[in-house]
Structures are given as C-alpha cells and as structure tokens.
C-alpha cells in the first residue's frame with residue numbers, strides 16, 4: 001500500500017465519527033493533506049495529543065480508501081509555551097489559519113512550512129507578538145507572490161506615493177494612483193513606514209531588540225490586516241479572537 005511519510009505541522013483538526021479525528025497537516029514535500037487519525041479521541045489513544053493543532057510532527061499515513069489513515073506519529077515539537085499563554089495562543093492560531101487559508105490541498109509549499117515553524121518558535125519566547133505576526137505576514141505574502149512593495153511605485157518603478165493600495169499591494173506614485181480608480185487606499189504615516197521596512201528588510205533580531213511599545217506597531221498591524229484580507233478575499237475566523245486579545249493587551 002502506498003504511504004505518505006513526512007514531517008509536518010497540524011493546521012487544524014475536527015471530529016470525525018464517534019472516536020476519530022480528521023487532521024489537516026501541512027506536510028514537507030506534499031503540501032496540505034487531510035489524514036484520518038483512527039480512535040484519536042479515545043483518552044488512551046497514542047494519537048490523542050499528537051493530533052492537536054499546533055503540533056510539529058513526523059508521521060506516516062497509508063493512502064487507500066477515501067482519505068489517508070495515520071499509522072504512525074511522533075511529536076517533534078508541541079509548542080507548549082504557546083498553548084499555556086492565551087495571548088500567544090491567539091497569535092499562533094491566527095498564523096495557522098492564515099497558512100491554511102492561503103494554500104490549496106496537495107501543492108507542496110515547504111518554504112511556508114519552514115516559515116510557519118520558525119515563527120512559532122520565535123512566538124514561544126518573544127513579547128513582540130504583534131511585530132512577529134507582521135514579520136510572518138510580510139514573508140507569507142511574498143511567498144504567495146503578493147509581496148508588499150515599499151521602495152518603488154509598483155506600476156512604474158518611480159518614487160512611491162504615501163497611500164497604500166491594498167490589493168496591489170504597494171504605494172503607487174501620484175501619477176499612477178490617479179489611474180487606480182476607486183480602490184481601497186490607506187494613508188500610512190512615516191513611523192509606520194519605517195517599521196514596515198525594518199520588518200520586511202532585516203532579520204528578526206533587528207526587530208526583537210526594539211523596546212516596547214514600538215512606535216507604529218498598531219498602524220502596521222492594521223495595514224497588514226487589510227492586505228491579508230484583500231489577498232484571502234475574506235477575514236479569517238480566528239481574527240475576532242486575535243482582536244479581543246489585542247484590545248485587552250492595549251488596556
């Protein structure tokens with residue numbers, strides 16, 4: 001019987017039948033795959049904890065019948081610090097949903113898998129959750145072919161303007177923006193622009209060192225929400241939970 005043997009990240013899971021769980025895994029070399037974990041909802045099941053969302057695992061699944069069936073699974077990382085902190089969990093679940101919504105089944109995207117796992121590791125120990133999410137979103141958009149252009153007008157490569165056109169995404173110059181018509185435009189101030197270029201250019205360590213609260217952080221979050229919603233053509237379900245956590249954090 002053919003089998004899938006890979007490492008992957010569990011994006012979501014749902015109940016199936018009386019005792020089983022249907023797991024959506026972003027698997028290295030395979031892309032997004034749906035796997036049935038038989039008996040995973042029984043307390044004594046060896047699959048009970050390893051089939052939870054936010055688990056980085058190594059697994060084997062047999063392909064046959066309607067859906068592949070899990071035959072072996074071992075957790076490589078369960079991201080406990082993220083599960084134990086509600087603030088971090090909100091950001092982690094949002095990252096998982098963005099990955100899930102961005103990809104179709106069975107199209108390998110190992111670059112996005114590595115990006116998500118790397119960002120979940122950073123999220124486990126950073127206080128800069130909002131900036132980490134922005135750092136992740138900018139790279140996710142780029143890997144999906146929807147990179148935010150900051151340095152030049154995305155139409156004519158001239159000097160960029162001040163208004164972001166979210167479905168480009170970028171800052172068209174004055175001349176080009178007059179031709180854009182009634183598209184969603186957002187004015188982005190200089191502080192937020194500086195932070196955006198820091199986030200898209202340098203490595204995470206350059207951002208990690210900034211002392212909180214970081215100027216422009218809220219604007220950057222709003223800008224990226226708009227671009228991500230434009231790309232996905234809808235608002236992720238876990239965005240409401242993320243917003244509740246954001247509001248509570250701002251006191």
Ligand SMILES: [Zn+2]
Nearest residue numbers: 153156173176
């Ligand atoms: Zn232009």
